Amino acid sequence: MSTDQLPPxxxxxxxxxxxxxSLLNKNLRITTTDSRMFWxxxxxxxxxxxxxxxxxxxxxxxxxxxxxxxxxxxxxxTVKMDMTSRYLGLVVVPGRHIVKIxxxxxxxxxxxxxxxxxxxxxxxxxxxxxxSTNSSSRSSxxxxxxxxxxxxxx
Numbered sequence: 001m002s003t004d005q006l007p008p009x010x011x012x013x014x015x016x017x018x019x020x021x022s023l024l025n026k027n028l029r030i031t032t033t034d035s036r037m038f039w040x041x042x043x044x045x046x047x048x049x050x051x052x053x054x055x056x057x058x059x060x061x062x063x064x065x066x067x068x069x070x071x072x073x074x075x076x077x078t079v080k081m082d083m084t085s086r087y088l089g090l091v092v093v094p095g096r097h098i099v100k101i102x103x104x105x106x107x108x109x110x111x112x113x114x115x116x117x118x119x120x121x122x123x124x125x126x127x128x129x130x131x132s133t134n135s136s137s138r139s140s141x142x143x144x145x146x147x148x149x150x151x152x153x154x
Contacts (some may be wrong), residue, residue, distance in 0.1 A: 027104040049095025056091040059083045
């Protein structure tokens, strides 16, 4: 195997911490194994890649039965249907159920050369981040759990 084919080295703990701090209070869209999507502000994570989101909305795809009923009623092969949604508030998304994480960032928020993309779960392992109540100051805390306030666990 040549050096051209070697994967890049994993990020260091300092790089992972800095990346997670850059995500604090940004909106994340997390897709889970059961195809639900959670959209909310990134609050913190822990060593097991559990993620806590604030002001979270849950989105679900229509059931297969409902899709079949809509197709039968319309007579077409395909139909356009809306996802159902509900507000959940503070939510813990277990890391073992996370399929994809996407960071929402607008052009006005992007720093030159540092666009945020999908998060690699490996970058989350072993590093936790949390924001303080003062949004202008940020701190990194290792081992933050889900003990903040009340929230839902999926």
